[in-house]
Each structure stands twice: as C-alpha cells, then as structure tokens.
Amino acid sequence: MPFLVESAAQPPARWHDVGEGPVQYLSDTPDGAWAEFLCHEEITEAEDLETVRRAMWAVDVPDEDYPEPNLPPEVLTGGPETYPACREEARRVLRHGAPGIVAASAGLLPGGGRGGGGSTGGSRRGPTATAAPSSCLDGART
Numbered sequence: 563m564p565f566l567v568e569s570a571a572q573p574p575a576r577w578h579d580v581g582e583g584p585v586q587y588l589s590d591t592p593d594g595a596w597a598e599f600l601c602h603e604e605i606t607e608a609e610d611l612e613t614v615r616r617a618m619w620a621v622d623v624p625d626e627d628y629p630e631p632n633l634p635p636e637v638l639t640g641g642p643e644t645y646p647a648c649r650e651e652a653r654r655v656l657r658h659g660a661p662g663i664v665a666a667s668a669g670l671l672p673g674g675g676r677g678g679g680g681s682t683g684g685s686r687r688g689p690t691a692t693a694a695p696s697s698c699l700d701g702a703r704t
Contacts, residue, residue, distance in 0.1 A: 570584060578649060582653075598668065598669040631651045
C-alpha cells in the first residue's frame with residue numbers, strides 16, 4: 563500500500579520516538595484524519611493550508627483487540643510536551659503483545675475540532691486514532 567510508512571527513519575510523533583518506526587497513524591473518520599494531520603503539523607491558520615496537498619485513503623484495518631492507553635485525557639490530547647508519556651505507554655502496551663493502540667483523537671475532540679465546529683462521527687467512544695507498527699497491518703486492505 564503506497565501510503566504506508568515503510569522506513570524506520572520516520573520522524574517521531576505522539577506514539578513513537580526516533581528509530582521506533584515505522585508506525586502507522588490512522589483515524590476512524592475523514593475529519594479525524596485531517597484534524598490529526600493539522601494537529602501534528604501544528605497548522606492553526608487557514609492561510610497555512612493554501613499549499614497543503616494530501617491524498618486520503620480508506621483502509622479496512624483488521625479487527626484486532628487494540629487496547630486503549632492508560633493515560634489521562636489531558637495527556638492523550640495534549641501537545642508535544644505530552645509525547646514522552648504517550649511513547650512510554652505505547653512501549654508498555656506493545657511489550658505486552660498488543661498489535662497497536664486505539665486512543666482518543668488529539669486533533670478532533672468530542673463535539674468538534676480544536677477551533678470550534680466539525681464532525682466527530684466514527685466510534686461510539688468519540689473520535690479515535692489508531693497507532694500500529696507496520697507489521698501489524700499486514701491484513702489491512704484499501
């Protein structure tokens with residue numbers, strides 16, 4: 563699948579650090595995927611979107627038992643200063659054999675995006691994002 567990150571040189575993010583990739587970050591709604599991208603890239607102004615070009619893919623992720631991280635909501639949805647705690651929790655979960663994690667979306671909060679309106683859609687838990695090592699998505703299909 564051409565959209566999957568395949569290199570361990572993947573830049574660090576919320577759920578993995580340098581050298582811990584590749585990790586795939588997925589969302590349960592299109593709005594959530596865009597919100598996660600904007601959050602990760604720290605895009606907060608409409609003018610900054612003028613040059614952004616992205617493709618969006620729909621992926622059927624294997625129905626696994628992805629655990630939720632054991633972290634407070636303010637850490638799950640916090641800024642880069644919360645990433646070390648998220649990364650440590652991801653390491654803990656993966657050491658116990660989980661195929662990945664399902665966590666609250668940091669970009670699209672319940673009731674709308676960080677800036678106001680927006681759609682939550684998706685799961686009954688509210689907007690979620692999944693982070694999984696590439697090897698765990700071998701059964702995924704587009």
